[in-house]
Amino acid sequence: MRFGIAFKLGCLMAVFGMLPTALAGYYIYNSSRELLLQAAERDLQTAVQVLGRNLQSSLHNISLDAAVLTHGPQVRQLASINDPAQRSHVQDDLAALFRAMLLAHPDYMQIRLISASDHGLEWVRQDRDGNHIVRVSGADLQEKGHFAYVFEALKLAPGDVRISPIVINREQGAHSGLGKPTLHVSTPVADADGKVFALLVINVDLDQLFSQLQSDLPDEYQVYLSNRWGDLLIHPDHRRTFGFDQGRRLFLQDEFSEVSRLLDTSGPNSLISRSVEQNQQDGLVAAFVRLANNSKTSEPFIILGLGQLQSHVLAQASRAGGYIAQIAVFFSLLALLVAFIVSRALIRPLRNMTEAVELFSRERKISELPPRQDELGVLARSFRAMKQEILTQLEDLTHSRAAFEHLARHDSLTGLPNRRMCFERLEQALISARQSGQKMALLFVDLDHFKEVNDQWGHRFGDQVLQAVAKLLGSVSEARDNVARLGGDEFVMFFEDVQDPRKIVALLEKLHVCFQLPLLIDGKGVNVHASMGVSMFPRDGNDIGTLIQHADHAMYKAKSAGKNRYSFEVMVEN
Known part of the structure; x- marks a missing residue:
């Protein structure tokens, strides 16, 4: 059976008409995959750094609790x-x-x-x-x-x-x-x-x-932790952890070869790695960070990591790849029927789409393509929808990073700054006070008989009491960031540019009177009293630790004197 030149030319033009579509789809698919993987790597790196700071902050708080008890x-x-x-x-x-x-x-x-x-x-x-x-x-x-x-x-x-x-x-x-x-x-x-x-x-x-630290992470994130030799301490498969305790050694660097660079203290502090044992479908993309331990310990550092399945990251790209394949087949069949017309109609739109994809891959900008009502318009709109969805996911991940930062610096119950942010603000205020020669006052507030409130009304009611006390303290503070919850029923306030210490006494009197009034919570009037201690800068100390120690000591003097009162570390002169 002989085939005419028109058929051969049609087939040839169909091949050349199909080739740009296939190449564009392949390029877009691979570009989207790599872009998603790179975005996931950046987000994992940010998340693991936030998680590492939260872990170091938790260990620091535990050390502070031990010091407070001693x-x-x-x-x-x-x-x-x-x-x-x-x-x-x-x-x-x-x-x-x-x-x-x-x-x-x-x-x-x-x-x-x-x-x-x-x-x-x-x-x-x-x-x-x-x-x-x-x-x-x-x-x-x-x-x-x-x-x-x-x-x-x-x-x-x-x-x-x-x-x-x-x-x-x-x-x-x-x-x-x-x-x-x-x-x-x-x-x-x-x-x-x-x-x-x-x-x-x-x-x-x-x-x-780690269950507490992971509570705000996405469910698909997997946590890894190893000691300075790479022995697995936390792993998604619990059977692989603490192998040295069972007479065998299982190392993190065997799963992620790049981690061996972190085990060398002269190497980088953080890196991105992909798993070497699994295939691409089950492979992992992960970020790791080396956390130095500044305490007196034989463990100078640990390795912390967050991983995510590549299949989860690339799920959207896989769906887009299926759409691209379907569109390529459709246009190939169309090219067989009207090869000459379709070939001329395909070249320019495909070039525009390719440039748009390159622009998106390079600058993350979505360029406008001429509106079309044919199949090329469907392809262009599909590309645009895919790129818009990628940008939307990147924006969502950016918002998640901002949320992580907020959670790392604020108390989740009261919304007040936590210990970490309080110390940062207080350190800035101390630097300013030292430079300007101003005085400062630090107020340590501890609720009296708060355990009895929890026992009588329950922890949910106790949380509402803490929220009400936080609002009360915020109402008398110069700025909301100057009030912080250290933990439990302990709060700290500090006041800058204290010209006359007697104003602090007047403020304490006002706050003391407020604590004599019952708080209305869930329709119940609850009497919540507090013992307060005050230290002054620079009279009682020149650093955060000393000021808090003196304020805490003054608070204990108030409690020893019968509670529901305030005390200065040193009596304020009239």
Whole structure:
């Protein structure tokens, strides 16, 4: 059977007509895939850096909690008490304080006060056992002097904090903490003469800590964590974690070869990597960051990472590829019928679309193409819709990054700045005050009997009380960012350019009067009182830690004097 030249020319023109469409579709598909992967990599890198800062902030807050507990008057009293009955009474007070701390922090599994002598005998111990807090006492108290978190921490100076390497807790009698990934935060306790006589240890549940940190991440993100050798500590497949505890070694760099550069401290601090073991369909794109540990510890750094399946990232590109393939087949059939007309009609529109795709790939700009009502117009509109959807997803990811930053700096319950943002604002205010010679006042507010409110009305009602107190403090503050919630029922306010300290007294009187009025919450009038302590810059200190310490001490003076009042670290002169 012979075929005429018209048929051959038609077939030839059909091939040349199909070729630009196929090439354009292939280029757009690959460009879209790479663009999506690059966007996912950038977002993963931003998210892992935010997650890393949140993790370091959490560890810093745990260290601050340990330091606060060691500076409590009950702990220091033990060094000088010889009377067994009085000593037992002080230990009961410490046990109650430890219990409150465990209730406030679900990631804390155990808080202990351990003797520096007697082979590290536990003096006071509170354990988490399921939903209950259990106090261990008497013969059940154990000697812990042979554990590194005890004898290594006892070498530190008072005030230093040691964060242990992450291990599986194998200590018998650890209740809910047994068999779980754990890190120990320990700090020495010194008496009035500066001699270390005890050690305070907080056991942190790594799974619970990361569960809190991951709560705001997208569900498709997978978390990775390794120690300085690359041993897997957190992995989507829990069977691969803590291999060294089971007599085998499973390394993060075996799955992501680029991670080996992070294990070298002379290498970069963060990088992007793609998995090497899975195929492209199940492969992972991931971002990793090296987090240095500034505490007194044998673990100088850890590797934190976030990963995402490439198939999830490229799902949209795959759908667009199917549409492109369908359109290419349609135009190929059309080219067989009207090869000459279609070939001339295809060249210019395809060139415009290719340039538009190149412009979008290069500058992320969507160019307008001449409106058409034919199949090329459908193709152009499909490309435009695909590019618009990509830009929309990029904008959504940008908003997510902004939300992560906001959550990292604000308290989710009250909307007030959290400890981190408070310290940043306070440091800026101190720098300005030092340069201008102005005075500042720092107010430490602690609610009285807040635990009884929670016990009587429930934690939801207690949250509403905290929100109402936050609004009350904000109403008397110079700026909302000058009020912060440190945690629990503790708030901090600071006032800049204090010309006359008596104005602070007047403000405290006003705030004290406000706390005498009942708060109307859910139709109930609730009397919420507060003890307040004040320190002044530069009289009481020249840095954040000293000012907060003096304000906290003044607050405790107010509580010791009967609560529901305020106190200055040093009496304000009239």
